Amino acid sequence: MSDLADEYRLDYFEEEGFERLTCETCGDHFWTRDASRETCGEPPCAEYGFIDDPGFEETLSLEEMRETFLSFFEERDHGRVDPYPVAANRWRDDVLLTQASIYDFQPHVTTGQSPPPSNPLVVSQPCIRMQDIDNVGKTGRHTMAFEMGGHHAFNADEGAGYAYEGEVYWKEETVRYCVELFEELGVDSSELTLIEDVWVGGGNAGPCFEVIYQGLELATLVFMQFEQDPDGDYEMKDGNSYSEMDRRVVDTGYGIERWTWMSQGTPTVYEAIYPEMIEFLRDNAGLDYTDEEDEIVFRAAKLAGHMDIDEAEDVEAARDTMAEQLGVETARLVELMEPLEDIYAIADHSRTLAYMLGDGIVPSNVGTGYLARMVLRRTKRLVDTVGVDAPLDELVDMQADRLGYDNRDTVRDIVRTEVEKYRETLDRGGRKVRQLADDYAERGEPIPVTELIELYDSHGIQPDMVAEIAAERGVDVDVPDNFYGLVADRHGGGQAVEVEATVPHEKRLDELPETDRLYYEDQQRMEFEAVVLEVFDREDGDYDVVLDQTMFYPEGGGQPPDHGTISTDDVTGEVTDVQVHGGVIVHTCDADPGTGEFVRGQVDATRRRRLMRHHTATHVVIHSARQVLGEHVRQAGAQKGTDSSRIDIRHYESISREQVKEIEHRANEIVRDNAAVTQEWPDRHEAEKAHGFDLYQGGIPTGEQIRLIHVADDVQACGGTHVGRTGDIGAIKLLNTERIQDGVIRLTFAAGDAAIDATHEIEDALYETAELFDVANEDVPETAARFFDEWKARGKEIEDLKEQLAEARASGGGDSEEIEVADTTAVVQRIDADMDELRAQANAVVEQGSIAVLGSGASGAQFVVAVPDGVAVNAGEVVGELAGRVGGGGGGPPDFAQGGGPDADRLDDALEAAPEILRQVANA
RNA sequence: GGGCCCAUAGCUCAGCGGCAGAGCACCUCCUUUGCAAGGAGGAAGCCCUGGGUUCAAAUCCCAGUGGGUCCA
Known part of the structure; x- marks a missing residue:
């Protein structure tokens, strides 16, 4: 295994008097002009030196800082490139959001397939990193949205066959540019430290320098020079082996927000980059602190900068220490800091949303849309918590305005729609939780974890919201620490196995020349001549034919393949499928034209024209x-x-x-x-x-x-x-x-x-309906509505009549048999009617204080048995016995049961046995 | 792309194989004179659609439609 140490030794360092030192605190190696330096300069080995004491000569706004950066490199022959959207999936399919400036040039440029738009180039690229979401507002320097200033150079060995070649510049110039930029801003370069590190990611790796000034990391200079290779000589921190590439890419990242902050020396980065928004939010939330309170906040922020605060949890942990140093109660400090932290986060999240929505991301339950929804809901929660009463769409619009988007009306509309959806979800969730809490309160049990998981996973209700509502009702909720892990478990965790589509005879296809695509030369022509280069036998008995050129369009871009024929003087084959593999077009054909033969191809013109019309129509729609x-x-x-x-x-x-x-x-x-x-x-x-x-x-x-x-x-x-x-x-x-x-x-x-x-x-459907109704087309809706209403009214009327009929039957005769059982009269009767009628009749009989045993032979054999209150006969048992005799079953509550069976012929026998059954059941 | 949940009166929901239910809203009357008033009565349902299982489906199974939600 080779060592990377030599990779950091630059002639530039030697010429400019930089020395390689070792940090006494953390042991990292770093380069500096100040030979007396003891530490690497990065917290926790050092402290912020710029709060309240800006590190640059001039105070710059974010916009000014961006322009300073871009023009510095432009003056040094870098082409200025317009920023790309934050939705990286607009030009690449392996990531959702743009997280670094180099993303703009992946994968096609970094792999050498495509040339960069300029070489070298400079760009200030808006980026979004969701990983930092919990730290935003709390640490004073984390933002979810930020601009990464990057200057990039793409170098490749001569003759390596890439879209660019030759040396533009490499490590020496990169480091020099960086130091010069600092000097141009009035920095004494002996205060800079360049810490040696290794960068690994996305299958590439290389040495890098972290450039530290006044305790803040302002730039990372990455030299991408390795690629993953099992036989490589270099082992990196991800445990994989890497070897030298024939391309070398300069990948730098300058945090424009941090540079702005450095120039202003405000307590946090947020006050430096969107001061007017912070002020607006503070006013709006009514955070008018006294001078004394402001002083505490200011000193606390400053202290935070001096501490090793890299995560939101660190902030929590450091609270006590900070409070002690400030001479205030921890509780008071928290009370003052938390609303401010929320406001910082709101400003940042609003900017994130402005970028996302402005670049055309639509909130949804999938992909980038889901990320946008998450951010929006989180922001809405913060806005409500801290008591900002401006609508969220206005806050996002403030940022969208600053960022210069011109689709602001749509952005506002999306935010409003989305906030409304969230409100509905919360309403729904609240009702659901209250109901659940009442249930458990009644039973005196805590709400179990399974319910919590269900509420979150299926209804989007956060456990803390459940706890809050449950507390109002005096119900315990125990949220386990690994809650989100449990939710993940529910999703199975098993990775879906990617089914690799196997290309038949792939090896041989790779050797064949790319097929000439005649269909691009003349999209209207349907005939052509060609030479058969290869014929493969297919497992289904057909043949895969490769030609030197073709008019057949292979399946792609959502357009199905052409059909048609390929013929020689002797044979004609039907083409049923056309696919393309690496530029070689394969025609599936039911005849073998023979390798080396001249063939005529004829595309099914009707099919193709229909497809073309639909394809062009797709663009139009x-x-x-x-x-x-x-x-x-x-x-x-x-x-x-x-x-x-x-x-x-x-x-x-x-x-x-x-x-x-x-x-x-x-x-x-x-x-x-x-x-x-x-x-x-x-x-x-x-x-x-x-x-x-x-x-x-x-x-x-x-x-x-x-x-x-x-x-x-x-x-x-x-x-x-x-x-x-x-x-x-x-x-x-x-x-x-x-x-x-x-x-x-x-x-x-x-x-x-x-x-x-x-x-x-569609017309046929209308005409048929109109004919059926015997009305004119335009009267169909009205007629259908009338029919529907009448149908409903008639249903009710029938219901009514059945009840009347039942009453009439019950009070007067019919061929019913009355017997005495359990001190009551039982009426046994056969009525060949449907179940509804039987039920009505049974109710009518019970009204009169008698037991009803009714049978029907209308469809199979059916029974209803009803028993008045207080009579000791179990209707369910009676029905069960009766239904058993007609080959079925039945049951129901003791006072009203129903059942039946398929054997209608035995219905009368069963009814005849009814008196005996009743007595048996009554005596049981 | 995948998982899960839901669909019943105008609204919010219960019912989870055996007669279609509650609260609110609505209508009529009474008692009151209001800030979510009380009492009596009433009207209001293709239990989302289509198949299946069953003697019997709002209820169980499958498919569809519509909506919600979590994850990559």
Whole structure:
């Protein structure tokens, strides 16, 4: 195993008089110009030196600090790159949120597949780290949302075949730039320390320096130079082996918020980055502290900076010590600090929400949407706790305004909708818990853990809320420490086994050249000629045919594969499936054309045209949906078909009938405009720059060039086949909308002749109904409503009549048999009527003080036995005995029972035996 | 993407194989004169939809629809 020590020895350090020292407290190695230094300079080995005594010459706002950073590197030949969205899943599918500036260039740039937009480059990237959520507000320096200033350089060995090559710069320049930036801000560089560390993550690793000034880590300089390799020479702290790469990536992170804080020397970072928001919240919550109280808070914050506070728990633990040093009671300190901590957190969370919602994340129960919902609910709780009475949408809007978003109305609307949903959940939860608490209060038992888990997992009610409500009712609740672990257990924990799709004859496919995709050259042509490169036998008896070029579109991007025929002079085969594996297109065919043969291909034109119409229509519909519902609307999945297609879109509420009509109108307007549908293959970065990440509606393509499809004003990265002009779509008919999960709505539609067919189906249903009712089409709804009402009224009337009939029967005759049993009269009677009637009759008999034993042969054999109050005959037992005689069973409470069996022929026998059965039961 | 929960009167919910229930709201009357008043009476249900099991399903099973919630 090799040592990394040499990796930190730079010529720069030698030239500039830096020495390598060892921290006397923690033992870390670090570089400094001050040979007399004893510690590494990072808490807990040192204290903050800048609170109330700013570390830079000038006081800078967050915006000014950002600009200072960006222009510093721009002046040193770095291309300035616009920040990416915080929703990293807009351009990559392995993470949800952007957590560092390097995320912008993963995976395609760091792996060398795509060139960076500029090399070297600089960016100030908004990031969100949910891991820090508990620390926000408490430690004075943690924020969930922050801007990471990063300057990056991508180096690769000459001839390694990457999208970039050569040396831009590496460690020497990186460290020099960093020190120079400090010096430009008036820092004496002998106060800096650069601590040696190792960075590991995402399959890569490398040495890094943590740059510390005045006790605060302001930058991390990472040199990505290793990649995971089982045979590698370097073992890293994650326990894996790594080896040297032929690429070297400079990955730096400058915490713009911390630099701003350093320049201002405020007690916490929050007061430095959004002072006006903190002031607003303090005013609004009525936190007008006296000078003396403010003084305590100020000194406490300062003390916090001097302590080793890395986690929210540390803060709690340090409270006593702080209170003692300040000369106040711990309780008083807490009383003063907690509302402020909440306010800091509210400001930070509002900023986080502004980023998330502003970048188009829609709250939901899945993915990034779920994270947004969590943050929003947490923020709402804080707002209520601390007593801020401004609506949450206003707070988020303040931050969205500061951040310069122009979709603020939508953001506010989303927040309002979401707050309302949360309120309903709380209402529901409160009722549920109160009811449960009452139940357990009655029994004098504590609420068990299983109930707590159920309440949280299925109803979203936090255990502390349960405890609070239960306490009001004097019920104990014991929340175990491992509560969330128990919830996790309930989810099984077992990892779903990824079923790796096996590609048949994969090895050989890798050796074949990529198939020429003729369908991109002319999307309207359906015939072509080609040479058979390879034929594989399939297990099902068909053949997989690889050609040198093809007009057959393989399944992809939600578009099903083409069908058609491949023929030689001798054989013609039906193509039933077309798939692409690594650029090689495989046609599944029911005949073997023979390797090396010339073939003619003919695509099933009707099918393909239907698919093309639906594909282009998909672009038109999503474009229209964005116009009607808002710019946040994004595709969450799509499937094209020949008869209808569907797209799933992200939207925060269910859409109304009016909105559906509006979308349909606009879509058909685009069709009528007969706009040209065009394709182009621009450089991916230029495309992103020109059109934004909304390009990637249907997934993220790889490669330097990407294919763009323009439909009217709409631009999307897309690999599918399209009609030449929007008029070719013919017509678009929205067939259905359904909410497939929270925040995702499925639009089903048909295009062209399929739209006409679909309309016919709906019309047929209407016409048939109208005919059945014998009314005009437009009268169908009203008539149906009237029929329904009448049907209900008639049901009630029948019910009524049955009761009257039963009374009449009970008071006057019929062929009933009356016997004496248990000092009461029993009426045994056969009425061939349904169960309702039998029950009514039985009730009528009981009214008169008699036992009723009724039988019916209307459907099988059925019995009802009813017994008046105070008569010692068990109806259930009587019915059981009777029903047994007709091959069935029955039962019920002692005063009213029912039963029956299939054997109707024996009904009379059973009734005949009734008197005897009654006596037996009565005497039992 | 996965797990779990729910659907019964206008509202909030109980019932969990055997006659469809309560509270609030509503209507009529009485007693009162109000700040959640009291009393008497009444009306109000395709127990979400479709299958299945059963002598019998609001209740059990399966599927669908709608809603909620937790996790990745």
